[in-house]
Amino acid sequence: MGGARFMGAGVMSQGAQPALKTAGLIIIGDEILSGRTRDRNVQTLAVWLGELSVYVKEVRIIPDDRAVIVETVRTFADAFDYVFTSGGIGPTDDDITSEAVAAAVGRPHRLHQEAYDILNAYYGEEEFTLARQRMAQMPEGAGLIDNPVSKAPAFFVGPIFVLPGIPIILEAMLPGIAHRISGGPKVHIVTISVPMVEGEFAPLMAEISDMFPVVSIGSYPFLRAGQLGLSAVFRSTDAAAVE
Amino acid sequence: MGGARFMGAGVMSQGAQPALKTAGLIIIGDEILSGRTRDRNVQTLAVWLGELSVYVKEVRIIPDDRAVIVETVRTFADAFDYVFTSGGIGPTDDDITSEAVAAAVGRPHRLHQEAYDILNAYYGEEEFTLARQRMAQMPEGAGLIDNPVSKAPAFFVGPIFVLPGIPIILEAMLPGIAHRISGGPKVHIVTISVPMVEGEFAPLMAEISDMFPVVSIGSYPFLRAGQLGLSAVFRSTDAAAVE
Numbered sequence: 165m166g167g168a169r170f171m172g173a174g175v176m177s178q179g180a181q182p183a184l185k186t187a188g189l190i191i192i193g194d195e196i197l198s199g200r201t202r203d204r205n206v207q208t209l210a211v212w213l214g215e216l217s218v219y220v221k222e223v224r225i226i227p228d229d230r231a232v233i234v235e236t237v238r239t240f241a242d243a244f245d246y247v248f249t250s251g252g253i254g255p256t257d258d259d260i261t262s263e264a265v266a267a268a269v270g271r272p273h274r275l276h277q278e279a280y281d282i283l284n285a286y287y288g289e290e291e292f293t294l295a296r297q298r299m300a301q302m303p304e305g306a307g308l309i310d311n312p313v314s315k316a317p318a319f320f321v322g323p324i325f326v327l328p329g330i331p332i333i334l335e336a337m338l339p340g341i342a343h344r345i346s347g348g349p350k351v352h353i354v355t356i357s358v359p360m361v362e363g364e365f366a367p368l369m370a371e372i373s374d375m376f377p378v379v380s381i382g383s384y385p386f387l388r389a390g391q392l393g394l395s396a397v398f399r400s401t402d403a404a405a406v407e
Numbered sequence: 408m409g410g411a412r413f414m415g416a417g418v419m420s421q422g423a424q425p426a427l428k429t430a431g432l433i434i435i436g437d438e439i440l441s442g443r444t445r446d447r448n449v450q451t452l453a454v455w456l457g458e459l460s461v462y463v464k465e466v467r468i469i470p471d472d473r474a475v476i477v478e479t480v481r482t483f484a485d486a487f488d489y490v491f492t493s494g495g496i497g498p499t500d501d502d503i504t505s506e507a508v509a510a511a512v513g514r515p516h517r518l519h520q521e522a523y524d525i526l527n528a529y530y531g532e533e534e535f536t537l538a539r540q541r542m543a544q545m546p547e548g549a550g551l552i553d554n555p556v557s558k559a560p561a562f563f564v565g566p567i568f569v570l571p572g573i574p575i576i577l578e579a580m581l582p583g584i585a586h587r588i589s590g591g592p593k594v595h596i597v598t599i600s601v602p603m604v605e606g607e608f609a610p611l612m613a614e615i616s617d618m619f620p621v622v623s624i625g626s627y628p629f630l631r632a633g634q635l636g637l638s639a640v641f642r643s644t645d646a647a648a649v650e
Binding site: 191193194195196197198199200201202203204206207208209210211212213214219220221222223224225226227228232254255256257258259287291293295296313314330332333355362363364365366367369370373381382383384385386387392397 | 434437438439440441442443444445446447449450451452453454455456457462463464465466467468469470475497498499500501502530534536538539556557573575576598605606607608609610612613616624625626627628629630635640
């Protein structure tokens with residue numbers, strides 16, 4: 165049940181094929197870990213990155229804990245081409261992502277003048293409280309990410325993109341950073357649904373796999389209206405083989 | 408945005424308070440990482456465990472990659488009281504979770520006679536193919552988890568619970584294992600929604616936090632019908648302080 169046989173990026177990139185680009189996602193927030201909120205950002209980011217030919221290799225959902233954030237950002241920055249974090253960049257004391265990312269990349273955490281000016285113009289002198297001024301503190305050299313919904317900018321440091329947790333704001337920010345993502349070779353995907361259970365499909369899957377070694381095959385069972393079936397997903401950088 | 412100031416289990420367990428029980432969740436499956444499927448099992452497990460007074464400290468979503476599964480199971484088994492995996496226990500070649508868990512705990516992967524008998528009785532001699540017989544292979548000494556939906560049992564090895572990926576089947580299995588989970592002290596939770604943005608709430612939150620040091624406070628902004636607001640969540644093992 166579940167599972168798939170996809171060749172990992174490592175396998176696919178062997179031989180003549182160019183390396184796939186990879187990403188790791190870090191979802192920061194106790195509200196997801198407690199089950200209070202169901203995460204939506206993993207799917208949003210994974211689909212968007214897939215369209216840019218970047219493949220998500222791992223996701224970690226972690227608490228608002230500085231040491232854990234620092235360690236996870238470092239691990240992911242070493243392992244993947246891109247890192248995306250979501251959550252913990254608001255004005256309250258518990259919003260520690262920005263400072264933790266600065267520590268992870270070994271840069272000072274400082275006032276970002278352009279971010280300060282954007283927030284100051286938006287709130288006005290009176291409303292631009294000390295708490296809100298925290299949102300203008302960023303790792304040195306951070307580039308801003310435009311926020312079309314509620315102004316407060318997110319940021320990136322090299323290949324690490326630090327995004328908010330609110331799904332509607334995160335989604336609105338993605339078009340503004342697409343040009344910063346350089347994808348690998350396009351992976352062609354064909355999905356078919358068949359009224360078979362995995363036990364029946366298994367021998368067929370092994371046969372197809374032998375015939376088309378450059379194609380990775382995943383089998384995803386589902387239970388729909390009381391009927392067991394499965395989706396077979398075929399993937400390869402070789403479009404003809406997939407068909 | 409997002410984030411929270413919850414004292415971690417380590418902090419809460421200091422002093423006279425008994426230690427909280429913790430869990431780590433491992434979601435195994437390329438279909439979640441590709442964005443093809445949105446995970447539902449994290450929230451299901453987190454809410455169910457919270458009711459049993461077990462707190463999810465970390466979630467990892469990982470590919471169907473044996474080395475990654477082995478490493479993640481080992482890391483989580485060392486770090487948390489309970490580990491739950493979801494996905495990769497079906498009959499196809501890509502279902503490698505069971506064998507990887509056996510390797511992670513250093514036990515042989517063998518035919519489980521009771522699981523074999525259940526599957527054999529369900530499918531009948533004819534339909535009980537070699538592929539399906541793979542589902543009766545489990546780490547030595549595994550205990551079975553009853554599957555009220557489609558018979559094929561899941562299993563546990565010590566504090567590691569190996570569950571299927573299909574949400575409806577995973578959910579149906581939980582009542583059968585609740586008695587195996589021994590929770591820590593109950594954490595009392597009060598949530599209020601306020602029509603404030605985080606910048607306004609921040610100073611108030613700091614004040615409340617100083618007044619009630621045994622209470623952890625999280626602030627979760629939301630955007631609902633175009634209105635920004637936030638949920639303030641108060642948590643403590645001390646019920647009176649929370650109120």
